[in-house]
Amino acid sequence: MYQYDAIDQQLVEERVAQFRDQTRRYLNEELSEEQFLPLRLQNGLYVQRYAPMLRIAIPYGMLSSDQLRVLADISNRYDKGYGHFSTRQNLQLNWPKLEDVPDILAELAKVQMHAVQTSGNCIRNTTTDQYAGVISDEVVDPRPYCELIRQWSTFHPEFAFLPRKFKIAVNATESADRAATQVHDIGLHIKKNDAGEVGFKVIVGGGLGRTPMVGVTITEFLPREDILTYLDAIIRVYNQHGRRDNKYKARIKILVKALGIEEFRSRVEAEWAHLRGKESTVPMNEFNRLQGFFTEPSYLELADKPNSLASKLADSAGFARWYERNTFEHKKAGYRIVTLTLKKPGQAPGDATAEQMHKAADLADKFSFSELRVSHEQNLVLADVRQDQLVELWEAAKIAGFATPTLGLLTDMICCPGGDFCALANAKSIPIAAQIQDTFDNLDYLYDIGEIDLNISGCMNACGHHHVGNLGILGVDKKGQEFYQISIGGASGHDASIGKILGPSFAQEEISSVIQKLMNVYVETRHEDERFIDTYRRVGITPFKEAAYAKTN
Amino acid sequence: MPKLINNGAIVENTFQWLQDAELTADANSIVPAQHWLANQDTIGPVAGIWLEAGDGTEILADTDLSQFSVIGINFPAFMDGRGFSYARLLRERFNYKGEVRALGNFIPDQLGYLLRVGFSSFQFNEDVNLEKALELHKPFSIAYQGDVAEPKPIFLRR
Numbered sequence: 245m246y247q248y249d250a251i252d253q254q255l256v257e258e259r260v261a262q263f264r265d266q267t268r269r270y271l272n273e274e275l276s277e278e279q280f281l282p283l284r285l286q287n288g289l290y291v292q293r294y295a296p297m298l299r300i301a302i303p304y305g306m307l308s309s310d311q312l313r314v315l316a317d318i319s320n321r322y323d324k325g326y327g328h329f330s331t332r333q334n335l336q337l338n339w340p341k342l343e344d345v346p347d348i349l350a351e352l353a354k355v356q357m358h359a360v361q362t363s364g365n366c367i368r369n370t371t372t373d374q375y376a377g378v379i380s381d382e383v384v385d386p387r388p389y390c391e392l393i394r395q396w397s398t399f400h401p402e403f404a405f406l407p408r409k410f411k412i413a414v415n416a417t418e419s420a421d422r423a424a425t426q427v428h429d430i431g432l433h434i435k436k437n438d439a440g441e442v443g444f445k446v447i448v449g450g451g452l453g454r455t456p457m458v459g460v461t462i463t464e465f466l467p468r469e470d471i472l473t474y475l476d477a478i479i480r481v482y483n484q485h486g487r488r489d490n491k492y493k494a495r496i497k498i499l500v501k502a503l504g505i506e507e508f509r510s511r512v513e514a515e516w517a518h519l520r521g522k523e524s525t526v527p528m529n530e531f532n533r534l535q536g537f538f539t540e541p542s543y544l545e546l547a548d549k550p551n552s553l554a555s556k557l558a559d560s561a562g563f564a565r566w567y568e569r570n571t572f573e574h575k576k577a578g579y580r581i582v583t584l585t586l587k588k589p590g591q592a593p594g595d596a597t598a599e600q601m602h603k604a605a606d607l608a609d610k611f612s613f614s615e616l617r618v619s620h621e622q623n624l625v626l627a628d629v630r631q632d633q634l635v636e637l638w639e640a641a642k643i644a645g646f647a648t649p650t651l652g653l654l655t656d657m658i659c660c661p662g663g664d665f666c667a668l669a670n671a672k673s674i675p676i677a678a679q680i681q682d683t684f685d686n687l688d689y690l691y692d693i694g695e696i697d698l699n700i701s702g703c704m705n706a707c708g709h710h711h712v713g714n715l716g717i718l719g720v721d722k723k724g725q726e727f728y729q730i731s732i733g734g735a736s737g738h739d740a741s742i743g744k745i746l747g748p749s750f751a752q753e754e755i756s757s758v759i760q761k762l763m764n765v766y767v768e769t770r771h772e773d774e775r776f777i778d779t780y781r782r783v784g785i786t787p788f789k790e791a792a793y794a795k796t797n
Numbered sequence: 798m799p800k801l802i803n804n805g806a807i808v809e810n811t812f813q814w815l816q817d818a819e820l821t822a823d824a825n826s827i828v829p830a831q832h833w834l835a836n837q838d839t840i841g842p843v844a845g846i847w848l849e850a851g852d853g854t855e856i857l858a859d860t861d862l863s864q865f866s867v868i869g870i871n872f873p874a875f876m877d878g879r880g881f882s883y884a885r886l887l888r889e890r891f892n893y894k895g896e897v898r899a900l901g902n903f904i905p906d907q908l909g910y911l912l913r914v915g916f917s918s919f920q921f922n923e924d925v926n927l928e929k930a931l932e933l934h935k936p937f938s939i940a941y942q943g944d945v946a947e948p949k950p951i952f953l954r955r
Contacts, residue, residue: 251955255939262937266906274929279904282876365876395941395951401913402885405878472950483882484853518890523948530952 245306245615246391246537248356255399256353259360263287264346271343286366286404287349288334288359293667295339299362300352304372304390304414305333305618309605312616314355316601322348327601329586329594331424331658331709332411333371333618334362338665360398365406367397367479372414373422374619377538378627380575383434384442386416388534389468392526396472403479407486408494410479411451418738423620426450426459426740427712429496430478435465443467448478448508449500452706456742457497460505462512468531472524477516481508541613541628546578550632565687566638566649571629580631582612584624584646585656589681591645592674593659594622603644611637621658623651653690654698654763655681658709662702662719663726669702671719671726676700676755683756693763696776697736712736714777715762716743717755728755732762732788733780744785746792761791800927803896803918805934807927810920812844812867814900827869827898830856847871847900850879854886862893867918872901881914888915888945905930912936915945 248256263283270280284290288299300315307315315335319327322344328336340348352358361368370393377385393412397403403410413423416434425431431447444466450459466474482496485503500508557564572581584604586594596604604624608616611633612626619625624646629637641647650656657680660666662673677700684690699713710716716731727749734743750758765787770779780788801810812825818832822843830846834856847869848854862868868887870880880899887893898918899911905925913936921930943950 249955251939251951255937255941258937258939275906279875279906283906365878398941399910399937400942401910401936401940401944402881403878404910405876405881405907407878480882484879488877488879523943523953524950526952533952533955 245308245387246303246534253353253356256356256358256360259287259358259399260346260349260353263349267343267346282364282405284345285364286361287345288362289342289345290363291342291667292338292665293663293669294665296342296345297661297665298337298340298345298348298359299330300335300337300357300359301362301369302333302335302357302618303394304370304376304387305374306387307616307618308355309608309614309616311355311357312601312605312608314351314357316598316605318348318351319601320598325599326595326597328592328661329596329618329622329624331620331622331660331707332369333374333620334369335618336661338661363409364404365408365410366404367400367406367410367412370394370397370412370414371423371428371620373416373420374617374623374625375422375572375581375627376416376617378574378576378579378581379417379419380573381419382417382575383436384416385535385538386414386434387538388531389432389434389471390414391534391537392471392530393475396475396524402476403483406479406483407488408491408496410482410496412475421737421740424709424712424736424740426738427452427456427709427736428459430475431459432471434468437465441467444471446474446478449497449505450740451495451497452709452711453495454492454704455495455498456706456711457501458740458742459497460500462505462509469526469528470520472526473519473522474512474516476524477512477519480515481511485511540576543576543579543628544630546576546630546632548577548631550578553631553634556635562649563635563638565691566647567634569649569653569691570647570651571634574628576628578631580629580634582626582629582634582637582641583619583651584616584626584641584644585648585651586623586646587650587656587681588645588648589655589685590678592661593657593677596624600644600646603640604646607637607640607644607646621651621656623656649687650690652695652697654684654693654696654759655690656698658697658699658713660701660707662700662708666702666707668705669719670704670721671702671728672752673700673702673708673717673719676717676719676728676752679752679756680759683760693766694775697734698759699734709736710734711742712740713743714780715759720749722749726752728752730755730758730762730792732785733777735777746785746789748793758792761794762788765791799920799923801898801918801920802927802931802934805931807931814847814869814920827867827900834860845869845895845898847898848880848883849873850877852883854883854891857887857891862887862891862895865895867896867898868893869898869900869920870916872899872903875902875904875907881910884911884916885914885945889948905933908933909936913940913944913946 731743
């Protein structure tokens with residue numbers, strides 16, 4: 245993974261000193277609440293319902309085991325001994341003290357971490373596929389490109405006060421889009437042209453929130469050396485013309501929609517004409533330098549499906565289940581990608597205790613070259629596990645609560661912190677996740693239902709990505725009461741779509757039974773090998789709607 | 798006379814920011830750009846013009862900017878970042894070499910970014926302590942991106 249040199253290190257240290265001074269001046273009342281707000285937000289610090297929340301950046305989800313141990317220690321010493329991994333591959337601490345944050349940032353800086361631009365109206369953490377670099381059908385490893393964008397976006401002097409937040413996600417494979425790129429402000433698909441040159445398909449204007457939209461293609465192929473000048477051009481147009489009169493209409497998607505993609509594209513092209521080929525054009529040696537940080541680890545020459553694995557798969561239904569669901573094909577023979585799920589019943593989705601973080605770091609040291617990734621689905625990934633060590637890893641992961649074999653199934657939910665923590669939320673989301681975990685606890689049934697994305701957000705801001713869940717649950721406030729709207733048919737992959745609202749919202753206690761009814765419709769109407777989303781797309785919303793609202797006699 | 802920060806020092810402000818276009822401009826006035834454009838034949842000599850957020854720099858495309866000692870850019874609110882692009886465009890696209898002055902509701906903590914996009918002077922609101930603001934009058938010593946002071950991004954300088 246990327247390693248800081250003296251330049252990178254100095255910058256994060258200067259940032260810590262700057263934020264320490266800003267915090268001091270705020271506490272001295274030299275800085276007003278209003279002025280401190282965007283300054284602290286650009287350092288990931290919110291003031292939440294009960295306490296501040298600090299969002300620590302995990303650039304494109306890459307973590308070393310040592311970094312994870314520091315996160316665990318910080319959560320123990322400055323918080324309540326746990327953290328929450330978010331859909332944008334970051335880690336949130338829910339209970340730090342505001343006056344401790346400069347010290348936390350100083351400790352993070354020692355392991356090349358920070359909280360820069362994890363919030364605020366600026367360019368946020370760039371995210372990508374959690375399987376980057378270890379799958380066989382990838383065009384190229386997207387991580388060097390993510391690092392290039394990370395550096396370009398960090399303290400960008402022109403774009404620190406945009407109309408609204410700005411999120412970029414990168415994908416590098418045709419077979420899947422695990423980074424939900426089409427619902428980002430900019431989605432980048434790495435591809436090769438006919439001449440074999442690497443470049444990007446650029447998608448702009450996707451996003452969730454109050455006005456969910458799937459992005460539109462602004463250019464089919466942008467040569468990779470032009471990426472930064474082109475991003476500058478897009479965001480310069482947005483910075484000048486995005487709406488600033490209404491925060492709910494301020495995202496770039498609204499501008500793209502209002503102008504139309506043709507007009508938006510022509511403005512970007514006109515701006516780019518001035519920037520193209522200038523100093524920010526990325527030279528080959530920089531791509532080479534960055535790629536040098538993401539070389540293959542020292543893999544052994546091994547065969548696929550060693551005997552020990554084959555016999556365990558035959559003997560243990562539990563192991564076979566875990567292998568089938570929670571591990572994924574690796575590009576290198578004899579290796580496997582393993583997801584450590586953070587979806588244990590009784591624990592909020594995406595949450596990990598300090599003890600679990602330490603355990604995951606130990607597992608990474610023992611089984612996966614001391615590196616981990618955080619996934620958009622709020623799990624941890626060990627990317628390079630030897631197949632002949634899978635059984636041993638499975639045993640250890642079970643003890644640590646990481647082996648719930650439900651990856652991609654109904655109970656592998658995306659869930660925001662919701663009204664239990666968040667000041668913006670209209671309703672709680674974690675109890676909904678818990679209710680679903682409790683109701684759907686039969687693994688055979690979950691396997692029979694198969695792949696389905698269930699996403700839960702506690703409010704319209706859509707941190708839980710409910711719009712793009714095959715099933716989405718949105719917390720709403722009805723005269724002071726918490727209710728939940730269910731949507732159906734969303735998707736976040738290459739086939740991205742926004743879900744349709746089923747109908748009037750439901751009371752909290754009804755949610756599981758409504759989901760059960762929807763599952764019944766699916767099971768009764770599905771064709772063989774049809775996933776939930778396929779059946780929905782074939783039969784439409786009506787049968788689901790009728791079942792959900794049918795009066796029981 | 799009110800003071801401002803210019804080229805890193807606290808100095809007397811010799812120009813007058815004419816916020817109301819109805820007032821009479823003189824050789825020390827910084828007048829609204831739209832007003833100057835509409836009246837350039839009759840308005841007489843001025844110190845400079847100022848851009849309101851939303852004006853865009855493109856309205857100056859046919860104007861010889863070298864006639865102005867100063868071009869101001871107003872921040873209606875410090876969260877309104879349009880002025881960052883305007884300053885950069887004045888420097889990089891229009892090649893304007895004179896004083897680019899920040900006006901309005903920007904705050905001292907933005908100085909690092911403002912300097913990097915080409916602002917050279919800062920006319921803070923009256924409640925700002927300029928000595929304290931001056932302590933923030935420097936960007937980080939490292940910049941990943943190119944900017945007005947140093948167009949080369951870090952990858953050309955590592």
